[in-house]
Amino acid sequence: xxxxxxxxxLFAFSLVSLAQTPQKTTTYTKTSTQTKGKTTSKSKTSSxxxxxxxxxxxxxxxxxxxxxxxxxxxxxxxxKTAKGCEEANKKLVLAHQEMDNKQYYRAEELLKExxxxxxxxxxxxxxxxxxxxxxxxxxxxxxxxxxxxxLDPESPADVYQLLGNAYDELGNQNMALITYDKGLRKHxxxxxxxxxxxxxxxxxxxFIGALEQYENGIEKDPTFASNYYRTSQIFLSSSxxxxxxxxxxxxxxxxxxxxxxxxMSRKLYETYHSEIxxxxxxxxxxxxxxTIVYSNSKTRPNLFPDNYENALVKACQGEKNITLESLIxxxxxxxxxxxxxxxxxxxxxxxxxxxxxxxxxxxAYNYWLFGYGNTQEASSWIKNNKAEFDRFISWQExxxxxxxxxxxxxxxxxx
Numbered sequence: 001x002x003x004x005x006x007x008x009x010l011f012a013f014s015l016v017s018l019a020q021t022p023q024k025t026t027t028y029t030k031t032s033t034q035t036k037g038k039t040t041s042k043s044k045t046s047s048x049x050x051x052x053x054x055x056x057x058x059x060x061x062x063x064x065x066x067x068x069x070x071x072x073x074x075x076x077x078x079x080k081t082a083k084g085c086e087e088a089n090k091k092l093v094l095a096h097q098e099m100d101n102k103q104y105y106r107a108e109e110l111l112k113e114x115x116x117x118x119x120x121x122x123x124x125x126x127x128x129x130x131x132x133x134x135x136x137x138x139x140x141x142x143x144x145x146x147x148x149x150x151l152d153p154e155s156p157a158d159v160y161q162l163l164g165n166a167y168d169e170l171g172n173q174n175m176a177l178i179t180y181d182k183g184l185r186k187h188x189x190x191x192x193x194x195x196x197x198x199x200x201x202x203x204x205x206x207f208i209g210a211l212e213q214y215e216n217g218i219e220k221d222p223t224f225a226s227n228y229y230r231t232s233q234i235f236l237s238s239s240x241x242x243x244x245x246x247x248x249x250x251x252x253x254x255x256x257x258x259x260x261x262x263x264m265s266r267k268l269y270e271t272y273h274s275e276i277x278x279x280x281x282x283x284x285x286x287x288x289x290x291t292i293v294y295s296n297s298k299t300r301p302n303l304f305p306d307n308y309e310n311a312l313v314k315a316c317q318g319e320k321n322i323t324l325e326s327l328i329x330x331x332x333x334x335x336x337x338x339x340x341x342x343x344x345x346x347x348x349x350x351x352x353x354x355x356x357x358x359x360x361x362x363x364a365y366n367y368w369l370f371g372y373g374n375t376q377e378a379s380s381w382i383k384n385n386k387a388e389f390d391r392f393i394s395w396q397e398x399x400x401x402x403x404x405x406x407x408x409x410x411x412x413x414x415x
Contacts, residue, residue, distance in 0.1 A: 081120060088118035092128065104136045123152060127159060134166060142166040150182075157183050157190035164196055173200055191221025198230060207234055215410050218247075222408040225254035232264065239289035241271050242305045243411060250349055250409060252369060253401035262372050269373020273322045276312070276330075283316045285309050304345050304414040311338040324377045328366045332357060345414060348407040364392035 091114040098107035111132060115125040130145040146163040149155050160183025168176040177200060180193045187193065194217025201209035211234060217227035228251035235244030248264050255261055277284045288305040315334035319326045335353050339346065356362040367389065371378035382389045403409070 081118070084117035085121060088114035088121065088125070092125070095128065095132070099132060099135060102135075104132055107132050123149060123154060127162070130162060134162060134169075137169070139166040139169045143170075155186075157187040157192055159183075160186070161190075161192045161196055164193075168196075168200065173203075176200060189220040191217040191224030191227055193217075194220065195224070195226050195230065198227070202230070202234075210234065215412065218410050219405070219408055219412065222403045222405055223254060225251055228254065229260055229264070232267075236267050236271055240287075240305065241275055242287040242308050245271060245287065246349060246409060249369065250401070250403065253352075254403075256396075265370060265372035267373075269324075269327075269370040272327055272370075273373070276316060276322055278316075278320055283313060283319075285312045285316065287312070304342075304411075307338070307342040307345055311341060324367060324370055324374050324381070327370065328363055331366065332362060347409045347414070348401075348403050349409055352401065359395070361388075361392045361395060364389045365396075368392065368396075 091110045095107040095110040095114070098104070098110065108129065111125055111129050115122065115129070118125070126145055126149055130142045130149070133139075133141040133145065143163060143166045146159055146166065149159050150163060160179055164176040164179035164183070167173075167179060177197065180197050180200075183190060183193045194213045198210040198213030198217070201207075201213060211231060214227045214231040214234075217224060218231065221227070228247045232244045232248035232251055235241060236248060238244070245268060248268050252261055252264055252268075271287075275286045277286075288309045311334055312330070314337050315330045319330060331353070335350060335357065338350065339354070353362065356365050364385070367378050367381050371382075
């Protein structure tokens with residue numbers, strides 16, 4: 001990781017000669033023919049001044065002190081360490097490739113070699129060794145390595161996460177929980193540790209407890225995507241899909257690629273498609289049948305879901321079914337209606353929608369967001385509107401979703 005470059009630049013000062021020119025000497029000679037006495041005096045003065053000027057112009061040469069043996073040795077060691085760590089980083093890249101190919105023993109050899117030539121990064125390479133052992137299901141070895149690392153005051157939250165997971169894999173959930181809590185005392189805003197505490201509760205089918213941990217993690221660490229993913233999964237499987245829609249879309253904006261994003265894209269589209277129904281008499285939206293409540297409350301937390309659903313019903317007027325094209329029209333109208341009727345529930349996601357509408361990028365955004373839910377329609381639109389879609393992708397890359405602790409979206413803030 002760290003790369004040191006030592007550049008020594010030697011500055012040399014040029015000596016400036018201030019000797020008189022031949023022309024100036026001739027001038028002095030002509031003047032001397034008029035008054036002999038003055039000639040001698042002026043010539044001497046001129047010569048003396050020139051010598052003094054030359055002496056004055058010469059800067060004192062700094063005495064260069066030769067480096068001591070200790071200094072030379074230290075510089076050589078520093079250079080050797082820098083080169084060693086550079087080589088170690090290359091071995092780490094190769095080790096990751098071996099892990100991906102499930103060549104764990106070869107990865108272990110590379111990591112040990114890296115540790116030998118870059119001992120200053122012991123924390124990094126020992127963690128990677130622990131992770132490699134975890135992948136090999138050598139959980140006791142994983143714990144043995146990480147127990148030592150956890151004593152280091154510089155150890156990051158990932159150390160406690162992996163250590164707790166290793167205990168969990170061995171069936172020791174109590175020790176896993178103790179480890180996560182220990183990590184949270186050191187890193188109170190670590191979203192990954194709230195995630196793991198939530199996962200422990202989820203395994204025991206304690207969904208309310210799991211949500212409490214995931215949503216705490218969202219508020220403490222708003223850019224950590226996994227807590228949104230887990231929270232959305234629970235809500236999209238419940239009858240309170242409104243929260244799943246909100247958390248799921250934010251997840252997509254934080255984790256833009258990979259299998260989980262593909263899965264979430266499909267689930268979001270399918271939820272709109274199944275929960276908005278059109279009959280000859282009316283339009284029904286069923287995003288809000290309260291079966292899940294606050295983790296620390298016996299009553300409904302707020303009116304956001306009701307306001308959301310009411311605005312969505314109004315936005316569906318004039319439509320006959322759900323396609324990507326009609327869904328985009330619905331969602332555009334929804335923002336206008338919701339902000340007009342429920343200004344107290346403004347939030348970072350809807351602000352983002354409004355900005356995209358103003359920029360003329362909202363259509364492209366929705367085809368990107370829901371594309372895996374209706375691949376045929378999405379592919380056709382993107383093919384016919386490539387310039388518009390590319391413009392959105394370019395804008396999105398340079399304008400990350402602006403979520404922070406100050407504007408984070410959560411149920412707890414929608415009161």
